[in-house]
Amino acid sequence: MNEISKIETTLKDWETDQEVRWCPGCGDYAILKAVQRTMPMIGGSPANTVFVSGIGCSSRFPYYMETYGFHTIHGRAPAVATGVKLANPELDVWIITGDGDALSIGGNHTMHVLRRNLNCQIMLFNNEIYGLTKGQYSPTSREGTNSPSTPYGSVDHPASPCAFALGSGARFVARGIDINKNLPDVLMAAHAHKGAAFIEIFQNCIVYNKDVFEDFAAKKTAAATQLWLANGEPMLFEKGAKGIALDQDKMALKVVDVVDGDWQAAGVLRHDVTNRSTAHMLVELQFGAFPMPLGVIYDDPKPTFETAVVAQNEAIAANKKPDLQALVSKGQTWTVTEDGPDL
Amino acid sequence: MASAAQEAGNEEEALDSVVVRFAGDSGDGMQLTGGQFTLSTALAGNDLATFPDFPAEIRAPQGTLFGVSAFQINFGSRAIHTAGDQPDVLVAMNPAALKVNVDSLKAGGLIIADSGEFGKRNLDKAKYENNPLEDDSLAKWQLLAFDISALTLEAVKPFGLGNKEALRCKNMWTLGLALWMFDRDRQPIVDWLTSKFAKKPEIAQANIAALNAGHAYGETAELSGPVKQAALPAAPANPGLYRTVNGAEALSLGLVAGSQMANLPMFFGGYPITPASAILHHLSRLKEYGVTTFQAEDEIAAIASAIGASYAGTLGVTSSSGPGIALKGEAMGLAIMTELPLVIVNSQRGGPSTGLPTKTEQSDLYQAVYGRNGDAPMPVISARSPSDAFECAIEAVRIATQYMTPVMLLTDGYIANAAEPWLVPDMSDYTEFPVEHMTQAQAGGFMPYGRDEKLARPWVKPGTPELMHRIGGIEKGLDTGHIDYGSDNHQQMTDIRRDKVLGVANSIGDQEVALGQAGGKLALIGWGSTYGPIHQAVNRCREKGMDVSHIHLRYIWPMPKNLGELLKSYDHVIVPEMNMGQLKTLLRDQYLVDAKPLNKVSGQPFTIAEIETAIAEALS
Numbered sequence: 001m002n003e004i005s006k007i008e009t010t011l012k013d014w015e016t017d018q019e020v021r022w023c024p025g026c027g028d029y030a031i032l033k034a035v036q037r038t039m040p041m042i043g044g045s046p047a048n049t050v051f052v053s054g055i056g057c058s059s060r061f062p063y064y065m066e067t068y069g070f071h072t073i074h075g076r077a078p079a080v081a082t083g084v085k086l087a088n089p090e091l092d093v094w095i096i097t098g099d100g101d102a103l104s105i106g107g108n109h110t111m112h113v114l115r116r117n118l119n120c121q122i123m124l125f126n127n128e129i130y131g132l133t134k135g136q137y138s139p140t141s142r143e144g145t146n147s148p149s150t151p152y153g154s155v156d157h158p159a160s161p162c163a164f165a166l167g168s169g170a171r172f173v174a175r176g177i178d179i180n181k182n183l184p185d186v187l188m189a190a191h192a193h194k195g196a197a198f199i200e201i202f203q204n205c206i207v208y209n210k211d212v213f214e215d216f217a218a219k220k221t222a223a224a225t226q227l228w229l230a231n232g233e234p235m236l237f238e239k240g241a242k243g244i245a246l247d248q249d250k251m252a253l254k255v256v257d258v259v260d261g262d263w264q265a266a267g268v269l270r271h272d273v274t275n276r277s278t279a280h281m282l283v284e285l286q287f288g289a290f291p292m293p294l295g296v297i298y299d300d301p302k303p304t305f306e307t308a309v310v311a312q313n314e315a316i317a318a319n320k321k322p323d324l325q326a327l328v329s330k331g332q333t334w335t336v337t338e339d340g341p342d343l
Numbered sequence: 344m345a346s347a348a349q350e351a352g353n354e355e356e357a358l359d360s361v362v363v364r365f366a367g368d369s370g371d372g373m374q375l376t377g378g379q380f381t382l383s384t385a386l387a388g389n390d391l392a393t394f395p396d397f398p399a400e401i402r403a404p405q406g407t408l409f410g411v412s413a414f415q416i417n418f419g420s421r422a423i424h425t426a427g428d429q430p431d432v433l434v435a436m437n438p439a440a441l442k443v444n445v446d447s448l449k450a451g452g453l454i455i456a457d458s459g460e461f462g463k464r465n466l467d468k469a470k471y472e473n474n475p476l477e478d479d480s481l482a483k484w485q486l487l488a489f490d491i492s493a494l495t496l497e498a499v500k501p502f503g504l505g506n507k508e509a510l511r512c513k514n515m516w517t518l519g520l521a522l523w524m525f526d527r528d529r530q531p532i533v534d535w536l537t538s539k540f541a542k543k544p545e546i547a548q549a550n551i552a553a554l555n556a557g558h559a560y561g562e563t564a565e566l567s568g569p570v571k572q573a574a575l576p577a578a579p580a581n582p583g584l585y586r587t588v589n590g591a592e593a594l595s596l597g598l599v600a601g602s603q604m605a606n607l608p609m610f611f612g613g614y615p616i617t618p619a620s621a622i623l624h625h626l627s628r629l630k631e632y633g634v635t636t637f638q639a640e641d642e643i644a645a646i647a648s649a650i651g652a653s654y655a656g657t658l659g660v661t662s663s664s665g666p667g668i669a670l671k672g673e674a675m676g677l678a679i680m681t682e683l684p685l686v687i688v689n690s691q692r693g694g695p696s697t698g699l700p701t702k703t704e705q706s707d708l709y710q711a712v713y714g715r716n717g718d719a720p721m722p723v724i725s726a727r728s729p730s731d732a733f734e735c736a737i738e739a740v741r742i743a744t745q746y747m748t749p750v751m752l753l754t755d756g757y758i759a760n761a762a763e764p765w766l767v768p769d770m771s772d773y774t775e776f777p778v779e780h781m782t783q784a785q786a787g788g789f790m791p792y793g794r795d796e797k798l799a800r801p802w803v804k805p806g807t808p809e810l811m812h813r814i815g816g817i818e819k820g821l822d823t824g825h826i827d828y829g830s831d832n833h834q835q836m837t838d839i840r841r842d843k844v845l846g847v848a849n850s851i852g853d854q855e856v857a858l859g860q861a862g863g864k865l866a867l868i869g870w871g872s873t874y875g876p877i878h879q880a881v882n883r884c885r886e887k888g889m890d891v892s893h894i895h896l897r898y899i900w901p902m903p904k905n906l907g908e909l910l911k912s913y914d915h916v917i918v919p920e921m922n923m924g925q926l927k928t929l930l931r932d933q934y935l936v937d938a939k940p941l942n943k944v945s946g947q948p949f950t951i952a953e954i955e956t957a958i959a960e961a962l963s
Contacts (some may be wrong), residue, residue, distance in 0.1 A: 016813075018825065047808045052651070055816075063813050063826065068805035070654055071815025072647065073677050079644035083651025083659065084805070086635055087610055091655065091805055109647075112640040309637075313630045320631035324603055325770045327632070328596055328733075332531060333586045333767065334386055336577075 006043025013046060014039045016066045027178035027203035028057060031125065032064055034183040035094075041184065042191050049092045052081040054101035057132050058125035058203070061096040075106025078113035078122070082305075085118055089306040092191075093120040099140040100130050103159050107139075114168040116305040117195045121187070124161055124198070125178075127205035128212050135208035147208075162283035162297060165198040166276075172197035173279060173298040177217050178204055182228065182295065189296045195304045216292040227291040229282070231273040231299070234263045237291045243268030244290075253281050255290060273299040360419025361575065362427030363521065366444045367436030369403045369412045372514035377414025378762070379518055379535065383527040384418045385587045385764050388577025391418035392875060394426030394948065395760045399617070399701045406468040411443045420576040424875035424882075426761065428950035432524075433484075434517055436460060436491070438469035445481070453485045455520070457513070459492030491516055491557075498556035502549040512553035519557025525575065529558060581766055588765040590729035590758035591621035594688065597736025598622075599632045600770065601686075602658045604737065605744045606777040608633035610652030611660045612645040617700045618756040619664045619690040642670035646687065650674060653683040654814070656780055656804030658740060662688035664756075665707045666697065669714070675749055676715045679840065681814045682792070682800045684743035684750075686736075691755040691871075693946050702946030703757035705871050706922035711751045712900050712929065718837050720844040722746070723899040725753040727874035730765040732758060735897065737773070742847055744778050747799040753899070755921075757872045757948055780804050791824035798843035845901045854903035858882060859892025862912040865961055868938070869919050870896040870926055873949055877919055880954035884962075891958050896926070907934035915961050917941050919954055 014036040022028045039049070049067040053059035055074035062069025068091075072080045077095045085093050095113070102110045102124045113122070129147070130136040136149040140161065144153040162173050172193040176186040178201055190197035202213045211217075216225035227237045227244065235244035240258060245267040247254040256266045272278065279298035365380070367373045374395055384391050394415040403410030417427030429449040435441035437460040445454065461474050475481055476488045495516040499509045515536070522529055533551050540547035588596075602609040611634060613623035627636040635652075639645035642663055649659030663671065668689045678685045691707045693699025711723045722742050726732035732754055739752040781801035785793050791812040792800050803810045812824060820827030821835055857874075858881050859866070869877045874895050881893040894909065896902070910916055910930065916938045918927040924940035931938055941957045943949055 046811055048806050050655075050805045062815070065813075066811055068811050069813035069815075070651070070681075071813065071817065072650075073673050073816055076643060076647040076674065079639065079647035080651035080654070082637070082639075082644070083610060083612065083648035083653075084655045085651075086637060086648070087608070087652040087655035087657040088804070088806060108640055109644055112644070309635060313635060317631040322631045322633075324600060324632070327599065327629070328770065329584060329586065329767045331586045331588075332382060332386060333584050334388065335584055336388065336580045336582050338582055 007045040009040045009044070009046065011036045011040060014066050016064050018063050020064050021060065022057060023207050025206045026057070027127070027205070028061070028125065030178040031123070031183070031201055031203060032061065035065070035187065038184040038187040038191070042188055044092055048090065049094070050081075050084055051094045051096055052077045052084065053096040054098070054106055055132070056098040056101045056130070057205075058096055058098040059101060075101050075104070076109060077101070078106065078109040078118075081120055082113060082116070082118055085120060085306050086309055089119070089310055093118075095120055095122040097122065097124050099124065099126045099128060099138045099161065103139040103161060103164060110164070111168040114165055114170040114196050114198060117169070117171060117302060119195055119304040119306060121190045121197045122199065124200050125203040126161055126200050127203045127209055128158075129205050129209035131205045131208055160283060161200040162198070163280075165200075166279055166283055166298065170198045170298070171195045171300050171302055172296070173283065174199045174296045175202070175292070175294045176200075177202045177213070177294065179217070180294075186295060189299065193299055194301050216287060225287075225291050227293045229271045229293055229295040229297060231271055231296065233271055234268045235271050236263060236268060245269060253285060253290070273297070276300065359421055360417060360423060360427075361432065361525070362415065362417045362430045363432040363434070364413055364415040364430040364444055364447075365434045365517070365521075366411055366413040366440035367434075367514070368405055368440070369398055369400065369410045370405065371412070371436045372511070373412045373414050373436070376514040376518045377416060379532050380521055380527070381416055381587060381762050382535075383522060383529075383531055384416065384525070385585070386531055387527055387575075388580075389418040389420060389575055390423040390578035390580065390764060391416055391762075392423045392426045393417075393762045394757070396947075397701055399699075406437055406439055406465045408439045408443055408469060411440050413440070413444060418575065420578045422578060424879040425948065425951060426875075428952050434521065436513065436517070438465045438471050438475070441475060442469045442471065445484070448484055450483050451485065453487065454481060455517075456486065456488040457491035457517075458488040459490035461488075494556065494560065495553050498553050499549040502545050502552065504545070504549055508546070509549065512550050515550045516553040516557035519554040519559075520561045521557075522554075523558045523561030529554060580764070584767040585764050586767055587762045588729055588733075589760060589762045590726065590732045590754055591618075591690070591760070592625055593729050593765065594726070594732040594736045594752075594754060594759075595622050595625035595629070597733035598626065598660055598686065598740065599629055599634060600733070600773070601737040601740025602633065604773060604775040604777070605658060605740055606775070607656075607658040607744070608635070609658045609660060610649060611636045611662070612639050612648040612652070613637070613662050614639050614642045614645045614667060616642075616664045616667045618692060618759045619662045619667070619688065621759060622662045622688060622690070642667035643674060646671040646674040646685075649685055650678050650681070650683060653678070653685050654681070654805070656802065658684065658686070658744065660686045660688070662690070664690050664692045664700075665694045665710065668707065668710060672715050675721065676717060676719050677816045678749040679715070679719050679721060680816050680819070682747045684747055684802070686739045686743050686750050686752060688752045688754065690759045691753060693944065699946050701756065703755045703872065703948065704921050704944055704946065705753075705755055705873070706925065706944065707753065708870075708899065708922065708925035708929070711753055718841065720841050720900070721749050721751055722844055722847050722901065723751045723753065724897055725871045725899055726758055727871060727895055727897070729758055729761055729763050731897075733765075733768070738897075741776050742850075745776060745799065745850070746797055746843060746847055747802060748844060753871060755872050778802065780807070781810065782807055784810065790822040792819050792822050794839070797846055798839060848898070848901040848904050851898050851903060853905040854894065854896070854909055856909075857893045857895045859885065861892075861909055863892055864890040864913065865915045865917065865958065866892045866894055866910065866913040867917050867919060867954070867958070868894040868896065868910065868926070868930070870899060873919055873921060876949040876951050876954050879951045880958060883951065883955055884958045889958060889962055891962065899926070899929070902933065907936070910934055910936045910938070915939065917957060917961055919943075919949060919957070921949070
């Protein structure tokens with residue numbers, strides 16, 4: 001985000017008059033509300049905010065935000081957003097994308113927007129399915145997913161969005177769940193991060209991939225299945241009865257029991273959002289043997305792309321005086337008079 | 344410079360124009376030699392045109408036929424329109440260069456060959472059984488062979504270079520000889536070498552010594568017959584300040600000038616591709632003119648980022664060549680749908696697919712006019728020469744910003760690389776077209792897709808209070824810009840997009856006849872870089888009394904309003920194009936005229952003679 005004056009708004013100020021056209025019960029509704037709830041909290045200005053999306057169910061999002069919005073083409077939102085931000089670094093740019101949009105057709109742009117570290121928020125709505133095109137398996141679908149294009153089950157291995165983001169050089173990686181009340185906190189942390197902030201949001205497609213995340217998203221089992229990360233706090237779950245520790249022999253994370261709340265004795269790690277090695281291990285954890293790590297996994301800012309571009313533009317321009325006539329007259333010239341060349 | 348030779352009086356031969364072709368190995372520095380010879384020729388006041396012709400490989404294996412790199416220049420004391428059909432002089436730095444180029448040399452023309460390179464190994468590589476310098480296979484030309492390699496080594500000896508480095512000075516030795524032949528000043532080259540090798544003065548000194556040695560060789564050695572110092576008086580030209588310019592640079596300068604006239608910063612998104620990269624290189628050095636350049640991750644990101652920048656209120660520009668333009672197709676549709684200004688430059692090359700990356704062709708006209716999904720009209724304009732690229736770039740910016748539309752600007756590999764003298768424009772002669780972004784809603788409420796008299800929608804920068812709105816690639820509702828799949832709405836919006844682009848014709852004036860007159864037996868209508876050969880061929884035929892005129896299109900889409908009537912005023916119409924008949928199709932479709940194609944896709948420009956033959960046949 002930018003150091004701009006905070007503005008007083010309410011949730012209503014961020015709603016458009018457009019009819020929301022997602023399927024009834026879609027997780028996108030919850031995400032939309034979470035964003036509309038977050039914007040007043042961060043003191044954003046609707047006129048200074050731009051939502052840029054690609055193609056897919058999630059990418060309809062900009063139409064429902066009373067801000068500037070650009071619903072672009074499949075996979076290209078990061079590239080369009082890069083142009084927007086370079087043209088006007090003062091704008092608060094949010095990229096809305098899905099698993100197919102960001103990791104399949106637009107995988108290249110996702111990689112580069114993260115690598116360059118454009119100051120923006122990237123919300124990837126992961127529902128592990130192509131919803132808008134009626135249910136084909138996606139790059140995050142698990143092996144064996146039955147879909148119209150894989151009637152006998154998919155055979156390819158899924159991509160892990162957060163591992164992809166970290167591998168691409170992301171300096172902020174977080175996870176959230178569509179219906180979880182913590183989502184605005186995750187979004188606020190993403191917004192507070194200067195640079196490309198990557199947020200994977202597990203989103204329930206109730207029509208084509210209903211409850212695919214139920215194993216860890218269900219509220220009643222959440223205590224045992226969700227590992228909520230907080231900077232400086234021990235990595236505990238199951239109401240403090242279990243924690244995450246380092247298995248030094250295997251150089252891998254392991255689940256340990258915590259007796260009488262003495263997590264230090266159990267060797268439970270304190271979460272350090274600036275530790276890139278731990279972040280790599282956390283995003284690689286296999287759900288089942290481990291709980292699902294959620295919240296801010298990694299947050300360690302470094303200089304942003306648009307700042308560097310603007311700084312170089314200004315530094316170079318500072319030493320030169322623009323003079324169009326001089327520019328077109330550059331190089332070795334000669335003059336022709338009425339009598340011929342004057343040499 | 345020229346005056347010294349003029350005083351020498353009858354010793355020189357009076358010439359009208361001369362075509363010289365420098366040919367050698369890719370690593371011999373022929374493009375450099377040609378470029379410097381061009382500069383000295385321009386400074387002598389001659390008109391000129393050049394044709395760099397080089398292989399796609401960066402360092403093709405030495406001595407091979409496919410590794411030959413050539414640079415042709417046509418210069419003279421009259422107006423020069425092409426790089427010349429047939430060279431008068433061929434400089435061949437090795438057997439392969441001789442073999443590839445000798446057949447295009449005019450009968451009686453002069454071959455200057457480096458005999459030092461005609462050993463068995465190089466002869467084998469060039470597939471010569473016998474040394475052509477020693478048998479009579481070159482009898483129809485004048486041959487001058489001497490050991491340039493040895494002479495160069497001798498000349499640079501005092502500077503203690505290694506053998507390899509010393510031989511690199513060969514091209515300067517050759518240039519020195521060429522400068523002597525045409526009475527050119529060495530000083531600009533000396534200055535250039537001194538500054539180029541400022542950090543390696545011994546290399547600069549060695550090159551200058553080679554240059555001087557070549558020059559002295561021409562002056563003092565007992566060269567018989569063929570090499571005579573030839574002075575070409577300066578060509579008549581309009582008074583003013585001149586410089587040389589190639590198309591890529593002129594186009595870049597035009598984009599900068601256009602953005603200044605529109606009072607907008609420019610954002611250029613590009614991805615490296617031959618021959619378009621030169622524009623990215625030029626613009627990346629012009630930051631003080633409000634230019635931001637972005638080397639994107641691919642062609643799609645290049646155009647998408649430019650669209651994003653236009654959305655944010657700056658002038659978005661992207662550039663590529665055919666294959667990259669194909670990748671940008673979907674995003675062009677987005678720019679059309681969202682009605683944002685955008686300039687797309689296509690430096691055409693031989694296709695399809697990877698095709699002939701370093702050779703020239705005009706075969707992307709269909710792609711420019713038709714190459715998108717849906718009814719997706721877009722203005723298309725084309726530059727006819729390096730200096731015309733400057734004017735066309737300004738024009739592309741004007742149309743894009745005034746009509747809120749993407750505009751395709753066509754140039755080609757020939758224009759991009761070729762150089763010509765340029766009468767430096769007086770920037771105060773241009774009419775500015777400053778853009779005003781909308782900051783307040785129209786009377787009656789904000790309509791993101793409301794229209795002005797040109798049917799252009801308002802351009803609102805994000806960040807503007809109270810005018811928040813959403814745009815995208817889904818069909819827009821009339822005026823409101825909301826998503827609207829309605830059937831009547833789609834018809835209406837499609838009509839508006841068509842009419843808006845057709846309306847550009849109201850701002851471009853009538854099509855003029857470049858040479859000749861409206862009405863008559865025959866018109867040749869061309870576009871792009873075929874201007875030179877068509878113009879010269881029509882000129883020659885008219886001098887012979889033939890009734891033929893030359894029309895040259897800048898506006899491919901929409902076309903000037905009088906064009907149909909103009910074409911129908913001739914008995915016959917021929918369309919010379921470096922493709923298989925694309926403008927021909929467009930003209931037949933638009934005007935039902937019996938336009939006849941004249942096509943060439945050999946990777947080489949038309950020769951004047953080819954077009955003269957077609958004219959003669961059509962009129963016989």
